[in-house]
Amino acid sequence: MSGFKFPSAFTILFILIAVVAVMTWIIPAGLYDMSMNEALGRETPVPGTYKEVESNPQGWVDVLMAPIKGLYDPVSYTANAIDVALFVLIIGGFLMVVTRTGAIDAGIGGLLTALKGREILMIPILMTAFAAGGTTYGMAEESLAFYAIVIPIMLRAGYDSLTAVATIMLGAGIGTLGSTANAFATGIASDAAGVSLGDGIVLRLVILASCLAAGIAYVMRYAKRVKDDASNSLVYDQLEEHREAFLGGAEQGALPEFTRMRGIILMLFGLTFVIMLWGVIAQGWWMGEMSALFLGMSILVWVVGWFSSETSLSEGEFIDAFVDGARDLLGVALIIGVARGIVVVMDDGQITHTILNALEGVFGGLGEIAFINTMFGVNIILSFLVPSSSGLAVLTMPILAPLSDFAGVGRDLVVTAYQSASGWVNLFNPTFAVVMGGLAIGKISYDRWLRFVAPLLLILAIIVVAALSVGALGSDAAPVATGDGVVSEQQQSSDPQN
Template sequence: MDLPYLQISGIRRSLLITRCPRLESGMTQFRFPTAYTILFALIVVVAALTWIVPAGVYDMAPNATLGRDAPVPGTYHTVEPSPQGWVQILMAPIKGLYDPIEYTANAIDVSLFILVMGGFLMVVTRTGAIDAGIGGLLTALKGREILMIPILMTAFAAGGTTYGMAEEGLAFYSILIPVMIRAGFDSPTAVATLLLGAGIGTMGSTINPFATVIASNAAGTTIQDGLGLRLVILGLSLLAGIVYVMRYAAKVKADPSKSLMADQAEAHRAHFLKGGDGDVLPDFTRTRALILAAFAAAFGVMLWGVISQGWWMGEMSALFLGMSIVVWLLAKISPDTRMNEGEFVEAFVDGARDLLGVALIIGVARGIVVVMDDGQITHTILHWLEGMLGGLGEVAFANTMYFVNVVLSFLVPSSSGLAVLTMPILAPLSDFAGVAREITVTAYQTANGWVNLFNPTFAVVMGGLAIGKVPYDRWLKFVFPLLVVLAVIACGTLTVGVMLT
């Protein structure tokens, strides 16, 4: 039986809709719910907790080092309860898109970036430049296509460890997936290469200003403190991730039935290759080479702007809107790529429409944090965890700090938001345990990066899976063994770090 599809303006899309094997009891067939349903159910659960968990807050005071308000340790107090009802539950996904959430930016910025990026990618795709470039790449790596995985994962990890590559990575999925499928792999291989590459880089952040720098400042340490420990975590974790993805990719290429998405292989080829095996790749002409050069330059400028100019979603959206026009003008050089004004606009709108589901799911994911903050239980949970850490030994404290930040990362997936919220409270506790504060910083960032490899409240995870048409339950099945290995690496390295300091 074919899987159910979500119809979006005439485009058949199996966006995060899948089924589990038929249950043997009777004729009942269980279908795993979509990501939207999972996230909305989590909103309901968190709203129910606001009726049970006492409401409370820490006093907030300006922190000159951080440049924003931060919790003051020892000032937690209960406040008037603010239980969230059905109206608040229904409003949560809406507010998740446009409401500023504490310590983070508006999700509407990310959603708009995704829509503009979809338009840009479709304009480039309509010129045939990407398909022509894919043909050239596959020819150059004939018989060695699997080498793309370590090369690309290392490159994405470099982005993760230096500036916390996250939302920006959403731009690359639509490019990488067709390359991997044509090379004989599958969509999950491409998703894993990008999501795990950038995610492991963030997990082992070295100079990431949105995680390590903020957390170090809040903890009263410098970014150099604990750098060696973070490099060890980065190196070991990246090696484990590369080996894991390469083994899976080799298995899929040898036997496509081993693919995580074997039952959707033909649908994926039709969708991502725009026609399947029978397509003849277009010629790599000079015009298409110019378009690809502009295409690559757009991402180079984006990285430059993010790292050195402080750009964020607004500036990046404007960049790719402008580059869409540049590509259209370059395409006019050759009749093989030329589009009139109407065709250009149609291509841009079609591309944005293809990623509409991805843009919408971001608001639903952030709705969970909206309910927690509006119900005023975020600080209460933090206060409870603070009390649990008292009296632990050095090794136990470091590893417990890791797992505490794992829990908190589900509630506050933003690395900078979690750092500002927790470090002023948790870092001083390490002094009483006899643990160096840089260990606490490393435990925080490693835990946050680990969780955000599969966190359903993290828009980057759900957005990437949506673009790759990989259901969340299958992603969990795929990534779970690696998660165990990465957790062992993190805790083992923290333990050694404590013993050496």
């Protein structure tokens, strides 16, 4: 249609909230009984206890309240979205303070000089680094801190904003898809399924390596085409706008001199992210601690900058820079609450458990390969509804994992199917705040991201389905101990009395 413009992320999400609200008038309300799982420290559904309850259809007031509650209510077993939104605002302030010292632009100039003619190597290096974060601890919201750094570098190197967004989002996302030691996804799912984190790790490593190689090749191919001819960019009509926003309008303009003081500020800048990763992995930090870190480092950068005229900011300039940076990411912070609003409507309308119960009947009588790939497909559907990987694990694994015992498939393979589905969907899921937030920072519309990522999604799905099928063929039936006293065949065979 001539003149048609794809709606913004906010409009898409509000439409989805309204659609889910309509579903609460059609789908019967129901709940599973919940019991405390001591290993997880959370309540989980009890298989076989589903029952219909009085319906609670969501009206227009609930639709309007959903993004508000999405910000301050913990939904789907996740933290309050306001924590994430505040983290994003403080990151914006931190980045602007460092930018006003000239340190980031000077560092970009130094990096491009060092990589002269080999700039494309940034893509495999960065994607591998982000994938390492994804596979070890499920890097998601933390990745939002890196967009404002990588985008200017990619633009200066002759690529586009989409290349930078893809490098971060696909790197971290593919890492999460192929989670190995991710306690927030694979660890929780394994505990809920009654298997160890190490069970199935070889297959997950194969999936991680294969998918990451495909992702790197895909992004590098696109980036090369853009550098050879800018008109090949999917955001070609926005290039000037992006250069103005991220480079001050001059693609190859003069960069600040790389001085000793700017080098010190860049060291503090890099140290901030090292401390953040250490805190998340080793100390169990979450959004509050990370926000405090970035706030504290903003002040430290300002104080250190006083010792040189080219980096010094007055008290007023420091405050203005911090507020300007936060203002730039305000839309990102708000979209996080709107995205969570979809899950709020589902939970308040009490249809989440009904959908899960209906999917239980899909698996009856399936062979190993059909079973595990159906499990992958079902988790894809559920991942749209519950974008939180940990929330999805707690909700579904107690119900779905025991079904593998009847199909002759190991429960570790069910965990792999779940995490692969969740990771795959969250590469483009409009209900996932990290996707919509990253696109908003990069000024990339959702329809253009879909056009870019769709072929890769097909490639990744084929890789995962092939890996799961091979895993199912080599899987032995191994029911494990459950809360209701079911004993595994492995345990029976290893028990000297049997």
